Amino acid sequence: MELKLEINNVNCGYPKKTILENISFEIGTGDILCILGPNGVGKTTLFKTILGFLKLQGGSILLDGQDINTWSRKDFAKAIGYVPQAHTPPFPYKVREVVVMGRTAHLGIFASPSLQDYAIAEKVIDSLGISYLTDSVYTEISGGERQLVLIARALAQEPKILIMDEPTSNLDYGNQVRVLKHIKELSKRNIGIIMTSHFPDHAFMASTKVLAINRGGEYRIGTPKEVVTSQLLQRIYNIRVQIDTVVDRVHNDHLKVCVPILKD
Amino acid sequence: MELKLEINNVNCGYPKKTILENISFEIGTGDILCILGPNGVGKTTLFKTILGFLKLQGGSILLDGQDINTWSRKDFAKAIGYVPQAHTPPFPYKVREVVVMGRTAHLGIFASPSLQDYAIAEKVIDSLGISYLTDSVYTEISGGERQLVLIARALAQEPKILIMDEPTSNLDYGNQVRVLKHIKELSKRNIGIIMTSHFPDHAFMASTKVLAINRGGEYRIGTPKEVVTSQLLQRIYNIRVQIDTVVDRVHNDHLKVCVPILKD
Amino acid sequence: GCTSKPTNSEPTVSKGAEEIEPKTKTIIDSVGREVEIPTKIEKVVTVGPVGVLNCFVFTMGEGNTIANGLPPRFAKSKNWKYHSIFNPAIATNPVVEDGNAVSMETLIEINPDIVLTMDEKTADDIWNKGMNAIVLNWKNPEDVKEAVNLLGQIYNKPERAEEYSKYFDRTLAKVKDTASKISEEKRVRVLNTSLGSLSQPHVIAEWWIEEAGGISVTGGIERKQRLEFSLEQLLEWNPEVMIVSSQDDKELAYSDERFKDLEAVKNKRIYVTPSFGHVWANRTMEQPLTVLWAAKLFYPEEFKDINMNEELKLFSEKFFSYKLSDEESKEILGDMN
Amino acid sequence: MVTAAQKKINNKYKLLLLTIIPIIAFFLSITLGRYSITIKEIFIILTSKLLQKDIDYPKVMETVIFQVRIPRIIAAMIVGSSLTVSGAVYQGMFKNPMVSPDILGTSAGAGFGAALAILLSFSSLGIQATAFMFGLIAVLLTYTISTKVGKGGNIMFVFILAGILVSTVFQSFISLSKYVADPYDKLPAITFWLMGSLASISQRDVYTILIPFLLGIVPLFLVRWHLNTLSFGEEEAKALGVDTKKLRFLVIICSTLLTASSISVAGMVGWVGLIVPHLARMVVGPDFKVLLPASALMGSTYLLLVDNIARSVAAIEIPLGILTSLVGAPFFIYLLLNTRKGWN
Amino acid sequence: MVTAAQKKINNKYKLLLLTIIPIIAFFLSITLGRYSITIKEIFIILTSKLLQKDIDYPKVMETVIFQVRIPRIIAAMIVGSSLTVSGAVYQGMFKNPMVSPDILGTSAGAGFGAALAILLSFSSLGIQATAFMFGLIAVLLTYTISTKVGKGGNIMFVFILAGILVSTVFQSFISLSKYVADPYDKLPAITFWLMGSLASISQRDVYTILIPFLLGIVPLFLVRWHLNTLSFGEEEAKALGVDTKKLRFLVIICSTLLTASSISVAGMVGWVGLIVPHLARMVVGPDFKVLLPASALMGSTYLLLVDNIARSVAAIEIPLGILTSLVGAPFFIYLLLNTRKGWN
């Protein structure tokens, strides 16, 4: 099923402070949109606005052609999943219990998850390679592991579009790659993904579209190749970055890599 | 002044759980040790043990040849600084006030920071390029900005050795590079640095030594070139990584880059 | 507990001022504090349990020296309405205290000759501000006579105190005389209670129930003051007479079916404590009346020659210098007519 | 690895055990009391009552069992359940294991209602009704203030603040009532009411409390699994597809019914709603699916046991509030220190 | 950009202002009271006393001014300062803006001490001494339990827990004292003591409270800048070179001296220690360098003003505890909602 999320001339921010103005883009199932931008530019703020946690300050956000305010929470959650930055909840839930909460949107208000829901949760946990954590207590695992669990929860939700805020930021090198791989697979299964990352490499590795936001509200959207250029990175991050091509010796693929230059 | 931190056969962990066993290494002023390892392997735990927050479970830690338990907190802080993961304190301190707290170890218990201490703090803030934050409220800046402030605070402490736990993890691409640059400069000013990172590239970019810890307690220490090999990364992170050399077209340097391969 | 010493019955006259009339004299109060007070008391302020304290002043026939009003917590209740009947000024006098605190400046403005209180801390606080504070307190029920004696010294009316002592002893003796002839098996089991909260509110009830020839069901229990008990305990005790603290309690006893098996309920022997100068079931200088009233309630046959109505009017006239009308007397006695 | 299905069975056993214990406790409690009735007599009276036979035992024994003991036992169990369930639910909703059921002002409100009713010499039913009403009013106030003030942002934080505000104001009103209370009669009554007791529970009280109990517990029981999502915070719960505003409203209404009715019959019984949820969480874990029934069952057992001590140890009743505090507080700390998994 | 030097000057002005206000408040407060003395009379009496001239005014006016008003004013200021400073310091140390100075059990302990002393019919000095002593004992207990139990880990959390435990136990003891208290005499005395009042302050009380006040406030004043580090948590403070154990011990000792002595003369005066620190933080920011003196000054002014209302508005004194709650609670909520920078 196709589903489109359209962001039209959106202004977003906090009650007394507008952070981003006039942002427009759209994303459909199968797309992977990677948002790049310096610290504090408003990436998280944008996500919270899309998800309806912050009030829209201007423009409109349409999901499947309809204003998101007209969607019920439940239907919205069936369509859009969210992976927040990791955090600690105060109660020692098991990882399995946390993941199965992703099934909420699919359950009636008086229902509890069925064995089938548990099966879905466990399948997702497996697919992320963290089945060794299933019976661990969520509050007692490392930051990186928690991030993976939150991703699993969002997958159990089986949304059409997944919004991920720095999904790889606390992950080790291997887990980063595994999550990116997973993201690519999801898009093949016709799920749309919006994620932020602090690594332009990730844009090359996993995304079909890139939104680069610069301080001052200037933004640019396009394919990774169009957007992630040495010049743009330099403008956004204020460092010299060289973009090279490396050959994967096994598959003989050409891979783009960004190399930051420390020397002045 | 030379100062050496020796970790001898250290076991560390939590009261009922030993996480790392029999770790040994040493670091002097001017060294940059980058610790690599998967999520949950015990990097943070090791740091907390060195800093005396967790009880040493075996072995010994010597600073300047003397057991760290014999050091007073104050002298220890003059020798070793710490950059924790970012967090939110409950009170709206100004960034300047947070940074000047780095001067604590240099002040008598009845003293407050002098104008000179403030000058030092401001110099450090400048050097990290965040002087626009000086009068901002620490609780109202973005996660990445907070990380930079904590680094500034540790620098204001003017320690001989600096321990940094994922100093770049929430930083944007530009800030990551700037922090790494700064770390290199510090080492030139004869300061020793121990840091963790989830990016083997960072080991190449900024470190003189690498400690790679694998699950199961296996570890390896040496120069980046010796340690950070395709095989090792594959063993630790369980993904295929290709290490290539890229030429910096401006300085004509040869730079090593790690390229993770997503394809199986 | 209290460190009350028996007070010296002779007024100690201060520093060799025999010649003319001495301006001040020294008395020793209930807790042994020496207080120098004017010989002639024109203004007195009572602080704390005003209901009890005022009665002592009334007993001296000096009700009009009371210079303070009743605090709201007393004034709101009709239990103390006779105070402003005895001395109408009480209704309009300034209130110096409200349980929480004494308003020192109001007190200074009134400038009383003495301040009566039952609490040593309050006395100290007031004394600190340069006023004469006297602690009036007693431990054993019988020692209420000592308290009246102290008032006798203060007001130079030892004869009135003497008279009270005599009345006290005489009344108790009279009751004891009859009560002692009652056989053990005829003695009634009595409970004084606030039925609503299932408690026996004051340890003094043990004394007056005993004096009146009753057996207090809570008598054997070691305690200081109030006692709470369970419903079941009440059923186990099964008192024959219950003295309750309000009309509401009485109605509750007769209406709630959990109480229906109690002897006292079955025989309709539930009575409300009267209140005149103060509440009779509590510590008050009206204690002899309490005993008399209780005895007549417990054993109407044996005490039928006692006319409570007349006794009350007599007491009122003698000690409160107030002539009670029949209606007033009947209203006070409530259940007993 | 334990599968989800095995887990379920495991939890079933636990819940079964937790159900049997209060039933046993119930019957044992009937044999306890100041009025001495032998177990045999109790058995005969109970069975003949059940079989509707005529009893030739003293009427008073029947009164003791059916009018005094059983109502008190049932009330203790209902109150224990109510407070524990509200506590568990609030702790989850406020993401804070130190929250107790009166966080939104219920007990201060109910306490003031009771004080007022005592001042006005209301009957015991009147006191209960007024306490209940003011308990609801206090929470209503808290709710109104919170929703008025807290636009977006951290609404739960605003709730706790508003709860503190309302509690304090009502607490001051309680003080003021004490201040004008007749010291010989009303003041002790208010003071002791506030200490909490089940001593004067009657059959009628049981019926009175049963309605709000059912009204409160049934909806909570039905939505119990969804309550889990609230522990992850407003935003995450929303992202999971929960209409947090409605769910929160339901939780507050139900918990308030439970708490206010409990307080109105039993006075201020502290600590039950704070500690028993932790105990339950230790036994069955934090998943409300099992935690909610476990809380109800363990809460009822706990308060029944404490009340058994209160009513049968000495001729003097020990106020239930004092007893629960003295038993509960050290226990609570012990628990927290030994199960400190993740609440710091 | 404001430089550090400019900042300092800015703060100097603020502190100067904060110093002048309480001085003015002090003199204005002398003119307030039930006993009517004109401002002129007050002025003449004050100056002639200062110049040691003979006064030909009624002795009673001198009594009112020097025995009643001035001691009460000074006591209000000391108590206000003490509570605010302890509150500010504890809020920093516990990294929690909702903490009040009695978090470790001081007021429950002192309250029990007072109740006990009232039960034993101690004199006014005796009540103060016992209250003070039990305030210290309670905190000592909390401290001992915490350090025994909390090896490493989150020690501050353990402190708060142990504080709750000790408070609850002493609270139960207070209830027990009320329970055995003579309801006609001791019960009101205990109840009203707990409501807090400065009505019976004498000159002697001022001297009594002055010693612990100085013992408590001077060390805190000296180490005030280092207190900042504690707000960043145990580990960070250590990493910055602070001997947290010693510093924490000092803070607890000093704050307890301040709080216990305040409570022992003034009873339970709530909210001051909770709200005024926030007010001060709003004005001068969270840096203890300035926050501590600002807290002391604003606290003294605040309590003086509230006590002025208590003693001069109505014919009957309003209990200070009630007044501080009724004024403080809404104010507190207002503050938190309007300065919610970062505490959620």
Ligand SMILES: Nc1ncnc2c1ncn2[C@@H]1O[C@H](COP(=O)(O)OP(=O)(O)OP(=O)(O)O)[C@@H](O)[C@H]1O
């Ligand atoms: N609750 C808030 N109220 C007001 N301003 C806020 C709030 N949270 C964040 N901001 C401000 O909004 C801006 C954008 O913040 P946001 O968290 O969206 O940045 P970001 O792009 O996600 O940064 P990072 O890469 O560091 O996560 C920042 O300047 C920050 O100071």
Ligand SMILES: Nc1ncnc2c1ncn2[C@@H]1O[C@H](COP(=O)(O)OP(=O)(O)OP(=O)(O)O)[C@@H](O)[C@H]1O
């Ligand atoms: N307070 C604690 N008590 C018990 N075990 C803990 C505690 N904190 C962490 N652990 C465990 O110790 C192990 C190491 O944790 P640590 O935080 O040192 O990992 P790390 O190497 O820093 O991981 P990451 O890269 O994700 O930050 C993990 O398995 C974690 O579950």
Ligand SMILES: [Mg+2]
């Ligand atoms: Mg962000």
Ligand SMILES: [Mg+2]
């Ligand atoms: Mg770590």
